[in-house]
Amino acid sequence: MSERATRRTIILVPYLWLVLFFLVPFAIVAKMSLSQVATAIPPYVPTFGLADGPAGWLAKARELSLDNYALIAGDRLYVDAFLSSLRIAAIGTAILLVIGYPMAHAMARAPERWRPILVMAVILPFWTSFLIRVYAWIGILKPEGLLNELLLGIGIIGTPLQIANSETAVLIGVVYSYLPFMVLPLYATLERMDRTLLEAANDLGCPPWKAFWRITVPLSLPGIVAGSFLCFIPITGEVVIPDLLGGSDTLMIGKTLWTEFFSNRDWPVASAVAVLLLFILVGPIMVYQRQQARQMEAGR
Amino acid sequence: MTSQRSRFLDATALTLGFAFLYLPIVILVIFSFNASQLVTVWGGFSTRWYAAIWQNRQLMDAAWMTVQVAAASAAFATLVGTLAALALTRYVRFRGRTLFSGLVYAPIVMPEVITGLSLLLLFVSLGIDRGFWTVTVAHATFTCGFVAVVVQSRLVTFDRSLEEAAADLGAAPAHVFTRVTLPIIAPAVVAGFLLAFTLSLDDLVIASFTTGPGSTTLPMRIYSQVRLGVTPEINAISTLMIATVTVLVIAASLATKRSAAAR
Numbered sequence: 306m307s308e309r310a311t312r313r314t315i316i317l318v319p320y321l322w323l324v325l326f327f328l329v330p331f332a333i334v335a336k337m338s339l340s341q342v343a344t345a346i347p348p349y350v351p352t353f354g355l356a357d358g359p360a361g362w363l364a365k366a367r368e369l370s371l372d373n374y375a376l377i378a379g380d381r382l383y384v385d386a387f388l389s390s391l392r393i394a395a396i397g398t399a400i401l402l403v404i405g406y407p408m409a410h411a412m413a414r415a416p417e418r419w420r421p422i423l424v425m426a427v428i429l430p431f432w433t434s435f436l437i438r439v440y441a442w443i444g445i446l447k448p449e450g451l452l453n454e455l456l457l458g459i460g461i462i463g464t465p466l467q468i469a470n471s472e473t474a475v476l477i478g479v480v481y482s483y484l485p486f487m488v489l490p491l492y493a494t495l496e497r498m499d500r501t502l503l504e505a506a507n508d509l510g511c512p513p514w515k516a517f518w519r520i521t522v523p524l525s526l527p528g529i530v531a532g533s534f535l536c537f538i539p540i541t542g543e544v545v546i547p548d549l550l551g552g553s554d555t556l557m558i559g560k561t562l563w564t565e566f567f568s569n570r571d572w573p574v575a576s577a578v579a580v581l582l583l584f585i586l587v588g589p590i591m592v593y594q595r596q597q598a599r600q601m602e603a604g605r
Numbered sequence: 606m607t608s609q610r611s612r613f614l615d616a617t618a619l620t621l622g623f624a625f626l627y628l629p630i631v632i633l634v635i636f637s638f639n640a641s642q643l644v645t646v647w648g649g650f651s652t653r654w655y656a657a658i659w660q661n662r663q664l665m666d667a668a669w670m671t672v673q674v675a676a677a678s679a680a681f682a683t684l685v686g687t688l689a690a691l692a693l694t695r696y697v698r699f700r701g702r703t704l705f706s707g708l709v710y711a712p713i714v715m716p717e718v719i720t721g722l723s724l725l726l727l728f729v730s731l732g733i734d735r736g737f738w739t740v741t742v743a744h745a746t747f748t749c750g751f752v753a754v755v756v757q758s759r760l761v762t763f764d765r766s767l768e769e770a771a772a773d774l775g776a777a778p779a780h781v782f783t784r785v786t787l788p789i790i791a792p793a794v795v796a797g798f799l800l801a802f803t804l805s806l807d808d809l810v811i812a813s814f815t816t817g818p819g820s821t822t823l824p825m826r827i828y829s830q831v832r833l834g835v836t837p838e839i840n841a842i843s844t845l846m847i848a849t850v851t852v853l854v855i856a857a858s859l860a861t862k863r864s865a866a867a868r
Contacts, residue, residue: 314688315691316692316696316699318684319688319689319753320692320708322746323685323689323705323709323712323749324708326724327711327712327720330724333727334726407618407622408619411615411616411618411619412619414615415615429854430626430627430630432803432850433846433847434824434843434847437827437843437847438629440827440843441843442629443831444632444633445632481625481626484626538714538715538716539715542718544718549831549832559716559718563810576722576726579723583719589714593710593714594710594711597710598710601693
């Protein structure tokens with residue numbers, strides 16, 4: 306193979322795959338969000354067929370409308386679901402940062418021969434099933450679950466805590482599931498940090514806590530940004546955690562989309578929800594992507 | 606802060622952090638050996654739930670289907686992801702590079718409901734029957750970004766002079782790739798494959814959208830049972846899955862360590 310042909314293959318194969326299976330589908334979702342639900346197979350109108358011809362397509366294009374978006378904007382349920390998803394994702398990410406940073410910091414300062422083992426220990430739960438890890442918490446948090454048994458046994462509480470099926474349970478599940486996503490990028494930047502800077506600060510009489518805030522935190526900013534977005538974006542669209550650990554009043558937009566699609570079989574409204582969710586997340590996604598690309602360039 | 610105090614803080618952070626990560630899993634594994642039907646009351650040691658899942662045809666069929674999907678989708682994802690990583694590291698400039706890098710990284714963070722729904726609508730509008738292949742393609746699409754990142758991080762530290770030396774000594778480009786480039790990035794390619802494999806094994810949301818009748822995966826089966834409540838049977842199958850993945854991960858890390866030592 307010539308140099309040019311090699312280059313073309315290496316670029317085109319993944320490019321075409323991603324355009325066909327990642328980019329084109331979004332256009333279809335956008336079109337679907339303008340359609341109407343119908344009792345038919347497939348369950349929406351209009352459907353564009355090759356046999357319609359240009360005149361047919363034009364007539365059908367007139368049937369597309371923004372009705373689904375008007376419906377979503379006018380219904381408190383959807384608006385609340387969007388807002389509470391963003392709130393849960395923001396609070397969850399903040400807690401993850403508070404728990405993940407000390408862990409990553411301690412890992413980066415551990416003796417060198419321990420570090421690979423510690424990294425492995427963080428990754429291992431991430432390799433085990435997400436569904437199972439969320440499921441494990443049901444047994445712990447429910448009213449007659451292990452946490453309540455323990456607390457009642459010690460006598461800290463008199464009546465069982467109602468944690469299961471609440472927003473608290475969702476936050477616990479979120480923090481638990483996404484912790485490796487926060488710790489690993491933080492660890493990667495902290496481990497690469499030049500330690501002599503801290504020694505220099507110490508020699509010049511800077512107290513350690515001040516050195517931490519003035520040197521360590523700013524230098525680990527790329528890790529903080531990467532970890533936060535890596536958690537925030539998927540949490541916003543989370544389905545399984547609110548479904549298994551949340552209550553009937555825990556609204557999250559991913560779950561709303563899921564219900565619209567699977568229970569109500571309303572593909573157009575589900576698509577409109579997806580378009581709006583993507584619209585909200587496109588900013589964070591682009592920040593994450595740029596950060597990722599920059600990090601790869603820096604490693605060069 | 607004295608160094609002793611900071612060491613104490615580090616130890617506390619690690620102990621609490623790892624306790625949080627591992628306790629729920631340990632509890633789940635312990636209760637899978639519980640003889641009692643009640644999940645939170647210990648009724649003595651028993652392996653009856655393991656025998657029960659062995660008898661459960663639906664669960665076993667779903668597990669086999671899941672492994673097949675994971676293997677096939679990880680193979681595609683490894684191919685596409687490795688090529689994407691090569692394209693991004695080797696070719697600094699080509700038309701549409703910005704869009705390309707966006708397409709590679711975006712699936713990593715894209716909420717699964719969006720990826721799942723959009724792929725389903727693609728398959729419906731192309732008139733493709735949903736089943737094994739649609740789930741496989743969907744999984745390969747959302748995991749290839751992970752492979753690309755893993756391989757790319759290896760490629761950026763790659764010493765290009767090795768390839769140049771091989772080329773100067775008269776090796777053809779294809780030969781340089783198979784004899785020099787590939788062996789060096791192999792650990793990352795293997796790691797990428799395993800990551801794609803486990804992500805596929807684990808996926809519920811995208812599989813639910815893109816699957817068809819007769820192609821129910823294990824997470825879908827588990828999910829439908831979990832929604833009805835916690836049962837010792839699910840604890841048992843969870844324990845088996847955890848054990849499988851743990852063995853795979855440790856074996857893979859030992860293999861890469863040995864190949865690194867042999868060099």
